[in-house]
Amino acid sequence: MWRVLFVTVAQLIVASPVAWKDLEKEKRDPSGFLNRFLYPLFGMIALTAFIGGLWFTRNGDLENALKNSIISVVAVFGAYYIVSYLLNEIADRFDLDQGLFRFQQFTGYASVVMYLLYCLIPFMSEFFIIWLLALYTIQLVHAGAIHFLMVPAHKRGAFIVTASALVILIPVIIHALFSFFIQ
Numbered sequence: 001m002w003r004v005l006f007v008t009v010a011q012l013i014v015a016s017p018v019a020w021k022d023l024e025k026e027k028r029d030p031s032g033f034l035n036r037f038l039y040p041l042f043g044m045i046a047l048t049a050f051i052g053g054l055w056f057t058r059n060g061d062l063e064n065a066l067k068n069s070i071i072s073v074v075a076v077f078g079a080y081y082i083v084s085y086l087l088n089e090i091a092d093r094f095d096l097d098q099g100l101f102r103f104q105q106f107t108g109y110a111s112v113v114m115y116l117l118y119c120l121i122p123f124m125s126e127f128f129i130i131w132l133l134a135l136y137t138i139q140l141v142h143a144g145a146i147h148f149l150m151v152p153a154h155k156r157g158a159f160i161v162t163a164s165a166l167v168i169l170i171p172v173i174i175h176a177l178f179s180f181f182i183q
Helices: 002-014 016-025 030-055 062-089 100-110 112-120 128-147 153-182
Strands: none
Touching: 002 016, 002 030, 002 112, 016 100, 016 128, 030 062, 030 100, 030 112, 062 100, 062 112, 062 153, 100 112, 100 128, 100 153, 112 128, 112 153, 128 153
């Protein structure tokens, strides 16, 4: 399971068009996608946020580690569901058929860079510049729009801008809100 997870993530980052084509051919059921891809990633985010909050911050203690872990998981989990539901609801505007599971898969795979950033940031919280890597999400969304969702060419630009903005900004907004209210 872990090997398949790491191979999928690496393929999406290194060779995203090929990875999207492979994911299109592969027919995963909802439980397989969640249990073999998404939930393990969210578990890694929780673990790295806990470890980073415990040992790699200035005031690292158990309370801050738990808060960091909860905030990170709520941010990525909430963003995953919000973005996938929003994309499903506006699918008609881009001449796409509505299908929640398809948009959940798209959102999960397109958010891989954000998930990796949430795994790295607890260890390198001083390097704010690393958030610029989130812009690679635009490439993932572009390749996924072409090869996975098959967005028509005349609607592709608007879809890429919309989906990229949602995938990048929603987890950041949720993280900022929960950080403000919890800490």
